[in-house]
Amino acid sequence: MHLVSQSPTDTQAIAAKLAQRLHGALPRATATVVALYGDLGAGKTTFTQGFAKALGITQQPKSPTFLLAKEYAIPQTPYSLWHLDCYRLQGHRDLVTLDLHRIFENPNNIVLVEWPEHIGEGLPRDTIEVRFTHEGPTSRGITINENP
Numbered sequence: 001m002h003l004v005s006q007s008p009t010d011t012q013a014i015a016a017k018l019a020q021r022l023h024g025a026l027p028r029a030t031a032t033v034v035a036l037y038g039d040l041g042a043g044k045t046t047f048t049q050g051f052a053k054a055l056g057i058t059q060q061p062k063s064p065t066f067l068l069a070k071e072y073a074i075p076q077t078p079y080s081l082w083h084l085d086c087y088r089l090q091g092h093r094d095l096v097t098l099d100l101h102r103i104f105e106n107p108n109n110i111v112l113v114e115w116p117e118h119i120g121e122g123l124p125r126d127t128i129e130v131r132f133t134h135e136g137p138t139s140r141g142i143t144i145n146e147n148p
Helices: 008-024 044-054 092-097 101-105
Strands: 002-005 032-037 069-073 080-085 109-114 128-134 140-145
Touching: 002 008, 008 032, 008 044, 008 109, 008 128, 008 140, 032 044, 044 080, 044 109, 044 128, 101 109
Parallel strands: 032 109, 032 128, 080 109
Antiparallel strands: 002 140, 069 080, 128 140
């Protein structure tokens, strides 16, 4: 599905719809993983903020570049939203070294991964792909592929 966002508010609304749908499909056997692909400034963190807000999370996520991973409890549920920034990782082996692979195994997790191309084959096979492209000064193309 390809959508065009004209503003950060649009991007957050698109994220909210996906968040609500994925949250409604829980539980699963493993984590629900969403890979966010796009250049710097394309809207990945804005998308994450809209996603979190739709789940009732009051903290506004910021890109966890130096932390690598940040966990947010989804209120009144046994679930967590994880926000990973893999920009500084060198490959899928770093996931194991840092014990981040356990996040993908936990069925109580929804995981948003920025810069997923840095871990390549470390992503689960059923990862949902969201690709962001610059389509104008303020507009972004957002393509959601749930069957990569």
